[in-house]
Amino acid sequence: MSRYSLASLFRNGLSYHENWQAAWRSPEPRTEYDVVIVGGGGHGLATAYYLAKEHGITNVAVLEKGWIGGGNTGRNTTIVRSNYLWDEATHLYEKSIQLWEGLAQDLNYNVMFSQRGVLNLGHTLQDMRDIARRVNANRLNGVDGELLDAAQVKAMVPIINDSPRARYPILGASLQRRGGTARHDAVAWGFARGADAHGVDILQNCEVTGIRRDGAQVVGVETSRGFIRTRKVGVVAAGNSSVLAAMADLRLPIESHPLQALVSEPIKPVLHTVVMSGAVHGYISQSDKGDLVIGAGIDAYTGYGQRGSFPVIENALAAIVELFPVFSRVRMNRQWGGIVDVCPDACPIIGLTPIRGLYFNCGWGTGGFKATPGSGWVFAHTIARDRPHELNAAFSIDRFFTGRLIDEHGAAAVAH
Amino acid sequence: MLLIECPWCGPREQSEFSYGGEAHIARPVDTDALTDAQWGDYLFMRKNPRGAHVEQWLHAFGCRRWFNVCRDTVTYRISAVYKPGESPP
Numbered sequence: 356m357s358r359y360s361l362a363s364l365f366r367n368g369l370s371y372h373e374n375w376q377a378a379w380r381s382p383e384p385r386t387e388y389d390v391v392i393v394g395g396g397g398h399g400l401a402t403a404y405y406l407a408k409e410h411g412i413t414n415v416a417v418l419e420k421g422w423i424g425g426g427n428t429g430r431n432t433t434i435v436r437s438n439y440l441w442d443e444a445t446h447l448y449e450k451s452i453q454l455w456e457g458l459a460q461d462l463n464y465n466v467m468f469s470q471r472g473v474l475n476l477g478h479t480l481q482d483m484r485d486i487a488r489r490v491n492a493n494r495l496n497g498v499d500g501e502l503l504d505a506a507q508v509k510a511m512v513p514i515i516n517d518s519p520r521a522r523y524p525i526l527g528a529s530l531q532r533r534g535g536t537a538r539h540d541a542v543a544w545g546f547a548r549g550a551d552a553h554g555v556d557i558l559q560n561c562e563v564t565g566i567r568r569d570g571a572q573v574v575g576v577e578t579s580r581g582f583i584r585t586r587k588v589g590v591v592a593a594g595n596s597s598v599l600a601a602m603a604d605l606r607l608p609i610e611s612h613p614l615q616a617l618v619s620e621p622i623k624p625v626l627h628t629v630v631m632s633g634a635v636h637g638y639i640s641q642s643d644k645g646d647l648v649i650g651a652g653i654d655a656y657t658g659y660g661q662r663g664s665f666p667v668i669e670n671a672l673a674a675i676v677e678l679f680p681v682f683s684r685v686r687m688n689r690q691w692g693g694i695v696d697v698c699p700d701a702c703p704i705i706g707l708t709p710i711r712g713l714y715f716n717c718g719w720g721t722g723g724f725k726a727t728p729g730s731g732w733v734f735a736h737t738i739a740r741d742r743p744h745e746l747n748a749a750f751s752i753d754r755f756f757t758g759r760l761i762d763e764h765g766a767a768a769v770a771h
Numbered sequence: 772m773l774l775i776e777c778p779w780c781g782p783r784e785q786s787e788f789s790y791g792g793e794a795h796i797a798r799p800v801d802t803d804a805l806t807d808a809q810w811g812d813y814l815f816m817r818k819n820p821r822g823a824h825v826e827q828w829l830h831a832f833g834c835r836r837w838f839n840v841c842r843d844t845v846t847y848r849i850s851a852v853y854k855p856g857e858s859p860p
Contacts, residue, residue, distance in 0.1 A: 595821065597817070597818070597819035597820070597821075598820075598821045601820075606812065606816040606817075606818075607816065607817075607819070608811075608815035608816050608817065609817065609819055610792070610817055610819050611819055611821075611844070655789065655790035656773075656790045656826070656842070656847075657792075657819060657824065657826070657844055658844050658845075658847060659821045659844050659845045660844070660845050660846065660847055664772050664773065664785060665772050666772065666785070666786050699815050755811045755814070755815040755816070756807045756808050756810070756811035757807065758807075
């Protein structure tokens with residue numbers, strides 16, 4: 356794998372950029388792997404990358420039923436932050452931010468991680484109490500957080516509607532300066548290229564149709580490209596986790612919901628930070644291309660159709676226009692849906708299952724993108740060592756039987 | 772936007788309804804004898820199928836009555852609606 360550098364850019368410029376090496380190979384499946392990762396999204400590719408890099412396990416395949424970057428990794432609103440409430444979640448997401456901070460160098464791939472700050476607005480006294488509590492909890496956990504009043508929010512984002520006569524007036528916000536955005540496709544491509552460079556096989560158009568077991572031990576996966584033998588299978592197939600669990604006769608506390616997002620036509624730079632509001636339910640940032648990236652909510656009903664219903668978009672845009680009246684005549688370019696795994700406590704499930712050699716990483720709900728590197732890092736550890744890392748020990752599926760849930764509905768910022 | 776046929780009011784648009792999740796989950800009878808695993812299964816575990824799904828809806832901005840809907844979770848097409856207490860067609 357040739358490294359990207361100023362010299363390689365110059366060298367390839369001499370041949371009109373027509374001779375760049377493919378970022379990853381497209382090999383034929385081998386008959387056997389040490390580990391098979393089901394799902395070639397960001398989390399799955401990050402898992403494969405860290406399996407190879409941190410644990411020296413390179414005989415790994417990542418199976419993707421579609422194409423790399425075509426699922427939820429390419430459908431989210433690219434926001435990264437770690438200002439969660441409870442210790443377990445904060446430490447997990449904070450690990451992820453720390454990996455984000457060095458990711459472009461580590462992968463030798465520009466993931467365009469931009470720490471432009473994330474504002475979580477409060478519109479009621481109770482919102483502000485919750486925000487103050489969360490900021491304090493973050494700071495006790497060593498995570499940066501600031502509490503802003505309405506004037507400070509206005510000073511930071513001059514185009515925001517700060518009228519006290521608004522239906523939901525802005526009373527203040529939390530600010531995490533180390534939060535921001537990253538280029539989502541680049542994250543998938545960078546991890547794919549990094550994993551491939553370590554010898555991982557990335558198999559696209561390879562759908563898993565069955566999980567073969569011998570007693571309580573996994574022995575392989577049936578795929579659309581034939582049977583693949585392996586004794587360790589890591590499933591990271593957000594949206595379709597329940598479908599894969601059913602192949603192994605497991606039940607999950609997960610329901611799949613459509614989540615929608617949309618982008619506007621490109622406009623001049625006008626919004627330099629991420630603004631989220633759980634109360635009026637909208638979140639927005641401006642991409643480097645200039646388009647406004649807007650996130651809506653999930654549809655209440657379950658669905659796998661990768662599209663949602665119109666009233667959900669209408670509500671999100673009503674909230675955005677209320678917050679930013681200046682955007683009322685901006686036209687929307689594209690709108691799409693992805694399918695998210697929603698867990699009852701708005702926290703993921705990462706860990707072992709009752710079946711030996713079968714590991715699940717799912718339930719990230721509406722906010723999995725921010726966790727991509729950290730999720731892969733802990734899941735790789737879990738698979739390699741056959742036990743969870745201390746960062747994801749609390750996120751086992753057992754919590755739904757012991758009752759030790761990690762309720763992050765508040766910090767999830769948008770209602771799950 | 773789904774067009775949902777309330778068994779009492781007829782076809783109305785989706786925004787009049789609220790969703791109530793998987794149907795026919797009966798609360799266990801002998802609750803004192805349940806294990807943690809059985810409680811966890813009843814409270815949290817869901818079928819979440821890709822395809823045919825039987826679910827509950829409430830006509831929240833209408834007659835305010837619950838009913839059941841058979842809906843495909845990929846095409847979102849509704850194949851049947853029926854009242855509580857009736858069996859799925």
